[in-house]
Amino acid sequence: MTTNAELYARRIAAIPKGVINGLQVFAARAENAELWDIEGRRYIDFAAGIAVCNTGHRHPKVVAAVEAQLKAFTHTAFQVMPYEGYIALAERLNALAPIDGPAKTIFFNTGAEAVENAVKIARAATGRTGIIAFSGAFHGRTLMTTALTGKVAPYKKLFGTLPGEIWRVPFPVPQYGVSVEDSLKMLDSILRTDADPERVAAIIVEPVQGEGGFHIAPPELLKALRKVCDTHGILLIADEVQTGFARTGKMFAVEHSGIAPDLMTMAKALGGGFPIAGVVGRAEIMDSVDGGGLGSTYGGAPLSCAASLAVLDVIAEEGLVARAAAIGERMRSRFTQWSQRNDLLPVTNVRGLGAMNAFDLPDAAAVKAVTTKAFEGGLILISCGVYGESLRFLPPLTISDALIDEGLDVLEKALVL
Structure with a gap:
């Protein structure tokens, strides 16, 4: 079986560095709001291919x-x-x-x-x-x-x-x-x-x-x-x-x-x-x-x-316009709770419309550290911001509440000081 490391080495040799990869693992299959890499590891997807898979991966x-x-x-x-x-x-x-x-x-x-x-x-x-x-x-x-x-x-x-x-x-x-x-x-x-x-x-x-x-x-x-x-x-x-x-x-x-x-x-x-x-x-x-x-x-x-x-x-x-609003309320409620705690990295400027949400961390280095920890826990996140200080959240609109909560639990652990 080809490993992620082997495939990444091939990618480095064959493809210019001008196009970057947020992750050094490679997709094998996907279903709704979940992805599996070529080594069989499962991930919750809070990126949706940068807001592409609003209807989930491989909607029937x-x-x-x-x-x-x-x-x-x-x-x-x-x-x-x-x-x-x-x-x-x-x-x-x-x-x-x-x-x-x-x-x-x-x-x-x-x-x-x-x-x-x-x-x-x-x-x-x-x-x-x-x-x-x-x-x-x-x-x-x-x-x-x-x-x-x-x-x-x-x-x-x-x-x-x-x-x-x-x-x-x-x-x-x-x-x-x-x-x-x-x-x-x-x-x-x-x-x-x-x-x-x-x-x-x-x-x-x-x-x-x-x-x-x-x-x-x-x-x-x-x-x-x-x-x-x-x-x-x-x-x-x-x-x-x-x-x-x-x-x-x-x-x-x-x-x-x-x-x-x-x-x-x-x-x-x-x-x-x-x-x-x-x-x-x-x-x-x-x-x-x-x-x-x-x-x-x-x-x-x-x-x-x-x-x-x-x-x-x-x-x-499937009423995804209303579902997006519900997803946003669920996620922002959790983010706001985190912003009031002192045992986590400072979570500030919670914002969003519907299921397009973000918050800020102290700097780009903190964002990088949190996305890495979250990825190790099985959650895919991406960042944004003029200074790279923001985490953005774009889950598929077909994601279940249970999967949202599971992903947020992973993220909370990644934010612990």
Whole structure:
């Protein structure tokens, strides 16, 4: 039998260090919220493939849908010979998206590709080129999305000149000393001193920052951004790549604010483990690009569309929007209890929407130590934050209460001083 150590040695020899591995063990199989490595050890999954497996690993309905599609055909390229699955999925998303008026959707492969194309669409629709983003944001690793991302190391380091006409507003995070008022003052300053509003195509914002630390965009910020965009003819892009599809206790996180974006990017949980991403937006905006200006060889692949349609069915049939809210309440209650104890590492800034939760530890070294101890106890965790100080929690929305509690018990032991 191949061991984890042997396979990791092969990985080091064959794959560049630019892509990192949080763990040095290798997956053999998975079921709902549990994973087993190639040596047979079991793990509780609080990462869900970075918010991909909201419906759990290998949900039976997703597997069945993909198997059925596999028996029909696997690829034609939608631009060459289209197929109903792509259209059916677009129709479902157009109806679900919190977009004012008629909506249209186009599919790609990754979240970064969705953001890249949302920028292209915004520029075509407005005839403008400037983009405003936020500090701490993560929008991807292509050149444009790297430029939009608000963190130098490791995302921008060594990559030279990035696309221009991007301006950055500090994201409101109380523990960083930044309020909503501060953010809006800086936005106003940018529009007065650096960026002609008539040259700004879009403002892009994550309703809950992902890699930046799971910081929630206050509703008053999003409402103010909507007002600024309406005043100046700027488009508002909501990046829902990590927050979408029931994760936050709404189908999309921006719904917590009550505002409607003009464009919305999505990926991750949509495919239930199969690669797919998309941009949905107001129909007249989406139709601003000439034929052939948008597309992708694999975008909206047949297997991924089949999986995505099943994912939407599962979310509705199993009540996963409400389940996400219940998961969040259960986890945050435990985190808050830990924050009041003095026999554990200091747990601070407990936060979250639905089943997208985080808290801070003293520093990145403490986070690393806790994730290592938790992993040794059979729990998979991942971190985030501008300073690497945050633990983030993204369990599958199909996880049982018993498994949540078992995982939290492991984590509590890892936090003991």
